[in-house]
Amino acid sequence: MARGQRVNLAELHSAVGDKSPVDRSQLQRDSAAGRTVALDELTANPRNPRDQIGDLADLASIADMQLQPAVVVTREAYLKLYxxxxxxxRYVVVNGCRRLAAARKYGRSDLAVIVNDAVARDRVTLISASIAENVDRKDFDVIEEARAVEALVAECGRAEDAATRLRKTGAWVSQRRALLKLEPELQTALRRGELAIRDAxxxxxxxxxxQVARWRASMDRNDDAGEGSADKKRPxxxxxxxxxxxxxxxxxxxNLAIALRTYLGADGVDTLLQLLRRPTN
Structure with a gap:
């Protein structure tokens, strides 16, 4: 596939549509491949950009009813890429990994799927489809998003092409990638909502x-401002x-280790460890 070629991800997901970049006869064969598959025939995408599946409570109803099929590719198609x-x-779930996890958690034995190997025609398309399911979801944290965008840029070769794939601006892609330059404890703070993305x-x-010293100084200024500050978005x-x-x-x-290291510093952590090692009466 030529770099920068636009792909309508919604069409890839549904495997239908006159404007699809994939050969229509292939899409018709794939869309006809909708079926119900036992859970033990499904593997969640090993390249899923999400680190964690998050709270599945919103998908508890899948035990009785699945409203949207998962998009899967065959094992053979996937292994050609990786x-x-x-x-x-037999299959790898590209879109619907949370549905798969919820089905397992809430006692469902199978999952409705659409088999679409066109999604695995190359790495860029597979990564794009994986990201498309998660970008802008409220439970998809910005560091997961940044790592996914970085992976897509690496496959596309240019940030501009990744932006086109995601239908985002070049500035948005650049900002997400910049977050990976943060120290690990600041990335954790960002993921927990303690650090605003604009400050990050x-x-x-x-x-x-x-970086960490500057953030601590900023937190100290916020603490000095008091709880009555008018800034409702204060960390x-x-x-x-x-x-x-x-x-x-x-x-x-x-998380506790990171928080204590952030606020106490190296000397404070050493002092705390010494105190914890003292025998109690």
């Missing part, structure tokens, strides 16, 4: 060695961040 990936099932973009322009206070991390400790222990 031969080193471990796929042993500014910090990404700062040398990495200075959560450090006490709220730490208390939330403690409440989530069993599921995400790394």
């Amino acid at each position: 031969p080193d990936d471990a796929v042993s099932t 973009r500014d910090l990404a322009r700062v040398p990495r060695i200075e 959560p206070s450090r006490s709220r961040v730490i208390s939330t991390a403690i409440a989530e400790f069993n599921d995400k222990p790394e």
